Every structure is written in C-alpha cells, then in structure tokens.
Amino acid sequence: MTERARQVEQDVAAVEEVNAEFYAAFERGDIDAMTRIWLDDPETLCTHPGAEPLRGASSITRSWALIMANVPYIQFFLTDVRVSVHEDVASVTCTENVLTADERTDESSFAGGRAVATNVFVRTGDTWRLWIHHASPVISVEHHED
Amino acid sequence: MTERARQVEQDVAAVEEVNAEFYAAFERGDIDAMTRIWLDDPETLCTHPGAEPLRGASSITRSWALIMANVPYIQFFLTDVRVSVHEDVASVTCTENVLTADERTDESSFAGGRAVATNVFVRTGDTWRLWIHHASPVISVEHHED
Numbered sequence: 001m002t003e004r005a006r007q008v009e010q011d012v013a014a015v016e017e018v019n020a021e022f023y024a025a026f027e028r029g030d031i032d033a034m035t036r037i038w039l040d041d042p043e044t045l046c047t048h049p050g051a052e053p054l055r056g057a058s059s060i061t062r063s064w065a066l067i068m069a070n071v072p073y074i075q076f077f078l079t080d081v082r083v084s085v086h087e088d089v090a091s092v093t094c095t096e097n098v099l100t101a102d103e104r105t106d107e108s109s110f111a112g113g114r115a116v117a118t119n120v121f122v123r124t125g126d127t128w129r130l131w132i133h134h135a136s137p138v139i140s141v142e143h144h145e146d
Numbered sequence: 147m148t149e150r151a152r153q154v155e156q157d158v159a160a161v162e163e164v165n166a167e168f169y170a171a172f173e174r175g176d177i178d179a180m181t182r183i184w185l186d187d188p189e190t191l192c193t194h195p196g197a198e199p200l201r202g203a204s205s206i207t208r209s210w211a212l213i214m215a216n217v218p219y220i221q222f223f224l225t226d227v228r229v230s231v232h233e234d235v236a237s238v239t240c241t242e243n244v245l246t247a248d249e250r251t252d253e254s255s256f257a258g259g260r261a262v263a264t265n266v267f268v269r270t271g272d273t274w275r276l277w278i279h280h281a282s283p284v285i286s287v288e289h290h291e292d
Binding site for chain 2: 043045047049050051052053055080082084086089091093095116118120122131132134135136137138139
C-alpha cells in the first residue's frame with residue numbers, strides 16, 4: 001500500500017468515527033460533545049428534516065439543545081454509510097434509521113422513521129469537524145420489504 | 147478593498163452565477179448544461195427531495211434526464227440565497243420556490259411547492275463545479291402569510 005493510500009484509509013476511518021460520534025452525542029443528549037463536533041464558524045450549516053437551513057455554530061447549537069430537550073429517547077441505526085475524502089474536505093452520506101419515544105410513549109410503542117443525511121466535514125489540524133449537515137425524510141414510493 | 151476581499155467577492159459572485167445556472171438548466175430541460183455544471187467525479191452526491199442519495203456523475207446525470215423527461219414545465223424562484231466561500235469549496239443554501247405542471251395540467255392549475263437546498267461547489271481551474279446537491283421539502287408548521 002502506498003503512503004497516499006494509507007493516508008486516505010486513515011482519513012476515511014477518522015471521518016467515519018466523527019460521523020458516528022455525531023449521532024452518539026445526539027443519542028446521549030450530550031450538548032457539549034455535539035458542540036465540539038461542529039466547526040466553530042459563522043458559516044456552518046444544519047438542515048433538520050423538514051426544516052429550513054440554520055447557519056452558524058451558535059444557532060445550530062441552540063437548535064440541538066432544543067431538540068435534545070424535547071426528545072427524551074432516540075436511537076440511530078446507521079446504514080449505507082459512505083465516506084469520501086477530497087483533500088481537507090470529506091463527505092458522508094448515510095441512512096438514519098431512527099427509533100424514538102417521547103413522554104407520552106409507553107414501552108410498547110416506539111416510533112420509527114427513516115431519513116437520509118449528507119454530512120460534510122473539514123479537516124482542522126488533527127481532527128475533522130462538521131461543517132454541513134442536511135437531513136431529509138425518505139418518501140418511499142415502493143415497499144422492498146418482504 | 148483589499149486584494150483578498152476583492153477575490154472573495156468575485157468568488158461569491160461566480161458561485162452564485164453557477165448556482166443560478168444549475169436551476170436555469172433544469173428549467174430549460176438542458177441536460178448538456180446540467181452535465182457540465184456537475185463535477186465529473188464518481189463521488190459527486192445528489193439527493194432529490196424525498197429520495198435517497200445518488201452517488202457519481204453518471205447516476206446523477208441519468209436521474210436528471212429522467213426528471214426532465216417527466217417534468218415538461220418547471221420554474222424556480224430562488225429566495226434566501228446565501229453563498230459562503232471557504233478557499234476552494236463553496237456552500238450555497240437557498241429556498242427553491244417551485245412552479246410546476248405536467249401533461250394533465252391545464253393553464254389555470256399549476257402546482258407550487260417549496261424546498262430547501264444545500265449545494266456545495268468546488269473550484270476546478272477557473273470555474274466552480276457542483277459536488278453536492280441535497281434538496282428537501284419544507285414542512286410548514288406555522289403559516290407566516292397574512
């Protein structure tokens with residue numbers, strides 16, 4: 001393996017790890033971890049499913065704090081995670097398979113859902129930070145399940 | 147104005163122009179222009195509203211050809227266009243206010259809709275090419291209109 005190929009492999013692994021940590025921070029309701037994952041920049045972008053884009057680290061952090069306060073339980077099963085590194089910028093697409101519950105939900109009735117996300121990370125020193133997150137609901141026109 | 151500020155201003159104008167041309171190519175049903183706007187790369191990303199991500203220039207071009215074949219009339223009114231240039235990568239967010247019609251539509255019944263898009267362009271030589279497009283429907287929870 002060439003030095004360049006090794007570097008790309010390491011970058012892909014690092015990006016995949018930060019991407020997983022983004023969802024883990026949401027699951028734990030850990031606003032500090034969530035804040036650290038985002039690039040601290042006025043031009044970061046976050047589009048929650050069905051919502052309009054938010055711009056800037058402070059607006060985005062506020063939105064996550066609000067979401068976390070209103071979602072006592074959420075769990076993500078990520079599928080189709082694809083990472084692509086382009087020098088100091090990396091894209092990730094993934095399917096967010098979501099299991100959620102709120103205060104009115106009893107143990108036997110969780111709600112499920114599916115969204116797709118495009119996440120763009122930028123390299124800052126030794127780490128990767130989230131620059132853009134855009135998630136949207138998937139409208140199934142066909143059922144592929146048996 | 148410093149040389150650097152002038153450069154950023156020129157970059158922002160150039161990105162805004164390519165972004166407008168992307169929607170104009172769709173309106174004209176011009177698949178050649180649409181193909182040129184995209185980065186010719188296996189890692190380009192396109193998420194149409196409600197759909198799963200498509201990856202790679204050839205898959206994306208095929209999807210646009212199919213959409214253009216099925217949408218005889220579409221017009222975009224872009225609002226809230228915000229451009230941000232980060233060296234050789236640029237992000238655009240905009241609201242796509244859409245007016246559309248199909249073969250079954252008479253002159254008095256156009257359908258309207260609203261989506262938001264995140265578009266990411268990369269600088270390639272003298273021009274900017276579309277690397278990522280993610281569009282999603284906006285679910286209005288409140289009516290702000292009078």
